[in-house]
Amino acid sequence: MATKAAKPKVARPKVAKAKVAASPKGLRILMVASEAQPFSKTGGLADVVSSLPKALGRLGHDVTVITPRYRGAPDGPVAATVALEVAGHRFQARLLEHQIGPGARVLLLDCPELYDRAGIYYEAGVDYPDNPIRYAFLSAAAVDFAAQQTRPFDILHAHDWQAGLTPIYARALQHPSTPAPQHPSTVLTIHNLAYQGIFDKTWVPLLGLGWQDFTIDGFEFFDRLSFLKAGINAADALTTVSPTYADEIQRPEYGYRLDGVMRARHGRLTGILNGIDPDEWNPAADRFLPEPFDVDRLDAKAASKRALLECFGLAVTDESMARPIVGMVSRMVDQKGLDLIAAVQAQLAARDATFTIVGTGEPHYQDMWRRLSHWRPNRISAFIGFDEQRAHLVEAGADMFLMPSRFEPCGLNQMYSLRYGTVPVVRAVGGLVDTVRPYNPRNGQGNGFLFSEYEPGAMLRTLDEALAAFANKKIWSRLQKNGMRADYSWDRSAAEYVKIYERLRPARTTRRAPASKG
Ligand code: ADP
Numbered sequence: 001m002a003t004k005a006a007k008p009k010v011a012r013p014k015v016a017k018a019k020v021a022a023s024p025k026g027l028r029i030l031m032v033a034s035e036a037q038p039f040s041k042t043g044g045l046a047d048v049v050s051s052l053p054k055a056l057g058r059l060g061h062d063v064t065v066i067t068p069r070y071r072g073a074p075d076g077p078v079a080a081t082v083a084l085e086v087a088g089h090r091f092q093a094r095l096l097e098h099q100i101g102p103g104a105r106v107l108l109l110d111c112p113e114l115y116d117r118a119g120i121y122y123e124a125g126v127d128y129p130d131n132p133i134r135y136a137f138l139s140a141a142a143v144d145f146a147a148q149q150t151r152p153f154d155i156l157h158a159h160d161w162q163a164g165l166t167p168i169y170a171r172a173l174q175h176p177s178t179p180a181p182q183h184p185s186t187v188l189t190i191h192n193l194a195y196q197g198i199f200d201k202t203w204v205p206l207l208g209l210g211w212q213d214f215t216i217d218g219f220e221f222f223d224r225l226s227f228l229k230a231g232i233n234a235a236d237a238l239t240t241v242s243p244t245y246a247d248e249i250q251r252p253e254y255g256y257r258l259d260g261v262m263r264a265r266h267g268r269l270t271g272i273l274n275g276i277d278p279d280e281w282n283p284a285a286d287r288f289l290p291e292p293f294d295v296d297r298l299d300a301k302a303a304s305k306r307a308l309l310e311c312f313g314l315a316v317t318d319e320s321m322a323r324p325i326v327g328m329v330s331r332m333v334d335q336k337g338l339d340l341i342a343a344v345q346a347q348l349a350a351r352d353a354t355f356t357i358v359g360t361g362e363p364h365y366q367d368m369w370r371r372l373s374h375w376r377p378n379r380i381s382a383f384i385g386f387d388e389q390r391a392h393l394v395e396a397g398a399d400m401f402l403m404p405s406r407f408e409p410c411g412l413n414q415m416y417s418l419r420y421g422t423v424p425v426v427r428a429v430g431g432l433v434d435t436v437r438p439y440n441p442r443n444g445q446g447n448g449f450l451f452s453e454y455e456p457g458a459m460l461r462t463l464d465e466a467l468a469a470f471a472n473k474k475i476w477s478r479l480q481k482n483g484m485r486a487d488y489s490w491d492r493s494a495a496e497y498v499k500i501y502e503r504l505r506p507a508r509t510t511r512r513a514p515a516s517k518g
């Protein structure tokens with residue numbers, strides 16, 4: 001798997017007004033990623049690449065994110081320019097500045113010949129053949145921008161395979177031939193180990209890489225070039241997006257043939273749970289909802305349920321308002337457990353529930369939902385496509401949220417659901433284990449329903465338990481409130497990233513010493 005199966009959306013940013021200077025003690029961090037909200041998005045990576053920098057900015061650090069300017073993303077003031085040769089061709093780009101919050105800005109890498117296309121990673125189901133160039137250029141441009149700084153960055157933080165070459169290219173920053181040699185430490189965050197960016201080895205010299213690194217401890221992967229492995233082996237520190245996933249990826253079951261590498265590098269690996277962006281996902285102030293609600297005004301959630309039914313073309317009656325709505329917002333791929341649903345689709349569709357689904361992905365899963373919608377038009381409504389408003393309405397208006405993932409590095413939707421009083425029904429895997437606690441009727445603790453075995457019967461039984469609990473209003477409201485009261489903000493997790501950055505600081509200072517002598 002090289003790229004994610006999801007249609008892109010590109011949107012205009014709400015530009016933050018104030019530009020707040022970071023505290024002098026704050027770190028200077030340069031992030032590199034292939035998507036960032038609100039400029040581009042196919043999945044949770046985009047949410048994190050915008051919400052984490054904002055959280056770090058609030059803590060007094062100074063964060064710049066470099067990400068491609070895909071079709072439809074806005075123009076902006078030019079912060080810098082880069083001109084670099086990749087695969088024998090000279091590419092020029094402008095870096096267009098957008099402040100996204102105090103201490104946090106995005107620089108859109110504007111290189112139309114590489115990024116101004118109909119898709120983000122692919123078109124008509126086929127990956128762009130020049131993806132190695134497009135994403136090598138992203139990392140190389142970020143490193144070139146870092147080299148232009150009079151006040152160097154402390155940390156270069158790359159996300160996922162698309163930015164995997166950043167730690168390797170960053171070695172050039174230490175070279176005496178760099179105008180002002182600098183020694184930023186490098187961090188790589190793995191959002192999903194299943195997507196690795198694997199290409200033919202003929203790319204190695206074309207991308208300015210050296211054959212000396214085409215080894216098992218470098219970026220060689222079964223005689224091919226792996227962008228992700230390059231980053232894993234070259235970065236000073238590695239993180240992934242939940243503690244449970246950090247353990248799982250060291251096992252063959254979840255390691256996607258990189259579990260050995262993860263075991264070898266486990267001393268540098270930390271699992272840090274994602275947070276959610278309070279500006280975007282807050283039922284008390286969500287621009288997509290008809291009426292705000294929160295834990296003390298839970299009755300007002302009914303307005304969102306009504307709006308959800310209307311938006312999905314389902315009748316609003318006393319009956320449909322009383323019947324539980326099961327929601328899903330998901331890339332329609334195997335990772336998300338769509339094959340479990342396919343295996344029991346008829347039984348699922350026969351449950352006394354309404355289903356509202358938003359998603360895009362593999363054609364056979366899209367067709368399955370279309371068929372089910374035709375079969376039971378009053379009970380099942382699926383929107384095939386990428387639609388932010390519908391995603392928010394499902395989170396807010398549904399009663400429960402189904403996420404039967406085969407694997408889930410973190411998962412944001414279950415956290416959004418918890419925040420919106422929509423009870424998650426999930427498989428106990430990855431970040432889902434770290435966020436959803438099973439409901440215990442004896443003491444009223446817990447916030448959702450989990451099943452362990454990756455098996456359709458287990459999913460159905462657990463959904464049935466949730467449907468039974470829904471019938472008891474007292475239990476249900478307890479479950480909802482347990483979920484809504486927890487803290488899903490970035491505050492704690494952003495502080496954990498800072499700890500890692502700070503831990504890398506002494507190494508940087510020692511390495512800096514000889515350079516400063518001359
Ligand atoms: P992943 O990144 O693996 O897809 P996450 O749960 O971390 O899973 O994040 C998915 C993000 O993408 C959420 O913000 C979710 O709302 C959004 N999303 C997924 N599919 C769609 C869609 N079809 N329309 C709108 N938003 C979507």
Ligand code: GLC
Pocket residue numbers: 043044045048191192241274408409410411412431
């Ligand atoms: C990936 C994972 C998802 C995670 C997201 C953000 O897309 O599949 O579980 O929440 O990245 O880190």
